[in-house]
Amino acid sequence: MDEIDDDDEPIVFKRSKTASKQNPLNSATKKSSSQMHDGQSGKQVSEVRSSNGQNSISQKVKPVQSTKASLLKSPSASPKVSSSSVKASPAVSPSASPTKASISSAKASPVKSPVANSKPSTSAADQSKHSSQQNTTSSLKEEKQLINDSEDSEDDKPLISRLSAGLSKQSSNHADRRPNTSSLGLPPVQKPRVKCEDSDDEIPLSSKFQLKPNAGPSTSKSHDFDENKPKAPKLQQNGSTMKDNRIKKSSTVLNKRPVGEVKSSSQSPIKRPKLNDGSSPIVGKQVSVKAEKKVNDEDEDNVPISQRMKNKKSKKVVKKSKYSKSSKMLPGSGEGQKWTTLIHNGVIFPPPYKPHGVKMLYKAQKVDLTPEQEEVATMFAVMLDTDYMNKPKFKENFMNDWRKILGKKHVIQRLEDCDFTPIYEWHQKEKEKKKQMSTEEKKALREEKLKQEEKYMWAIVDGLKEKVGNFRVEPPGLFRGRGEHPKMGKLKRRIQPRDITINIGKDAPIPECPIPGERWKEIRHDNTVTWLAFWNDPINPKEFKYVFLAASSSLKGQSDKEKYEKSRMLKDYIQGIRAAYTKDFASKDITRRQIAVATYLIDKLALRAGNEKDDDEADTVGCCTLKVENVEPMPPNILKFDFLGKDSIRYQNEVEVELPVFKAIQQFRIGKSGSDDLFDKLDTSKLNAHLKELMPGLTAKVFRTYNASTTLDEMLNRETKGGDVTEKVVVYQHANKEVAIICNHQRTVSKSHSTQISRLNEKIEELKGILDALRTDLARAKKGKPPLKGSDGKPKKNLNPEAWERKIAQTTAKIEKMERDKETKEDLKTVALGTSKINYLDPRITVAWCKRHEVPIEKIFNKSLLAKFAWAMDVIPSFRF
């Protein structure tokens, strides 16, 4: 077979060139290095990861040759990127190509990816790299025009139009929060952060794509929502019209580097337990997916709802059994039982505080502090360059707790008179020192730490070794609440063994308490829960902090799978549910009407349920807790949302809704003040209780998962056309982004964002200058004149017109690529793609799509996602959510 052998291959699902290799799902990875954003470089390939062939069940794919061939480059049409890239290689033959890196890595890593099947596709790497180039080009043309427009100006076109053309749903989101910086009065010291606030920032995510409906051509699609799918078309909101320059299709930016490298696999401490090795994760294999056929009952539309439901129900039942089977296969699980045997070593504590002796100043005088006092002062000093310094609440809470430790009569009385600078600087120096350590020293330290922690990293659950998630007890510090949290700045005291309750199998040895002279608070043997340990949260004593298994464990994987199965079940009920709530928009019963409208919003906008919150928590809302002031009706039928959701992320969106909904909202607002609950007859338990009547296990959050996964599945299937791997990855990212926008997953703009953009602009300008010169030279060459001297005064080689044309094409391509990269960067600066990938997108959609389109799964999932989604790797290629 392949020379290289599976180990190195990427897990591509592609069919291999050789028939022999079938596709194993997992094969090794490699990533192609290709696509970098900058188009120029071709990076070398990277590594590979091995896979074991064990599970390769999957289907084999049919050989596709065409693809491959094409992949290999297609220079002609496209200008190849920069010369530099060239070296990387287009020329390489596929087979040959495993780069050295890959090879070496391969051997290095014995570990195989969990999933793995091996499929060797040798060329994957090559392909990808080629592809990148190629796709660049190809994509270019498509986008090219767009780009031009956008150029730098902001585009006037609504994002929407750009992006989601097709989607009808839209939601938007966006937030603006951006924290940052400034240091409190204290000297900011070295790093002043830059905040970039450009204008764009302010645009809500949602707006980004929402616009589309209107924007453009729009209208045509307006009906979008009518039907059953509620997704709303969004109106635009542009609130800001700023410029966003985003490209419609994202460019390749994302994948720049190959993901899973070998190295990690082999060396990482984490790797899979040997126990399991070989066998695939438990969960995974068992059930394989049912292929789903989707039932559509579209016809039922005319049937009365009640009946429909019934039908569904029955259907569901059937299904359920199916599902259930899958879900609980774990050995031993019975009623609520989560495990049969559980062995672990407890938790590890942070090292005791080491006093540094650096004196802070109080009214310009050095102050002596006890180690305990100094520890807390240091916690604060270290945060001088954070935005918390601008929050009075933070400082007040800190001072209150610190004062308790200082004692009533301490010299230090007022925070305003404190100068923590010496400690801050000491800390910066320590950081610097650490950074300066040689790589070997760092490595030694790491290994040392690893050695100490190793025993805590694993647990043995029902005989299988599983990774533990958070086995390190949280160290003391100042509470960093998000948003305007009333408790920010409070001291989070050190947790002791006597605070910790351990949960472990009855026959397992009780972990010894790591701190001499201390003992655990309690030992339990509760197999109906999955936690290994917990302690009361020092900030909120009524709450707890738990130690669970890692996401890659089969326990978590199983529940993850169940979550997606439940969401898929919603597909069969959704029409009936929509019809039911639509009917209730006009119900005489106010509660019923509120439930209907709330359900509609959750369904259409993917809002969270919205539990009640206490006064000692940040003031954020979800659907059930929306206030009158958060939803403004704008006739004729637009609702303008503006509120702080989870993590105090702002949600802003203007959505066109069905008239009855609009009217109902107006009516719910009557007689209330802005801060009153919009849905006064509702709370999450009532809502969920109602939902549960519609479908077993249905809760508000299921709609989010459903919406997200459905969107991904539809977009992937609608928008994946031919093209090389890189282009396909772009399609994926585009879909991923759409989901992130729907779910309002945001991130703060990085401090260096604006700098990076301007740097890109400079490069682009530079290239444009070169381009002009090339054009001049071309014109001269055509007339038989020699080229002008370069700006540096050196004469250039006399080339024939064709050669100049080629150079022009190359440069143009480079410019276009950079423009696209810039757009994408701008476009994604406030959008977080990761959250939806980790929590909302059924991995089987991704895996099946990768198999169908021969995209190496590593292009989409990094190492930890591969581990987390091990249960989904053997899905059949035809799987549809």
Add this chain to the structure above:
DNA sequence: TAGTTTACTTAGGATCCGCGGT
């Protein structure tokens, strides 16, 4: 309440990339 899932930020390692030296 207790238990579990979802979320964003950050630390730090991995890469990229230009540059001078060999």
Add this chain to the structure above:
DNA sequence: ACCGCGGATCCTAAGTAAACTA
């Protein structure tokens, strides 16, 4: 052409806060 180097970027993985739900 190859290597080492340092700064800029990219990305993963850790950390833990903040939701949701049984």
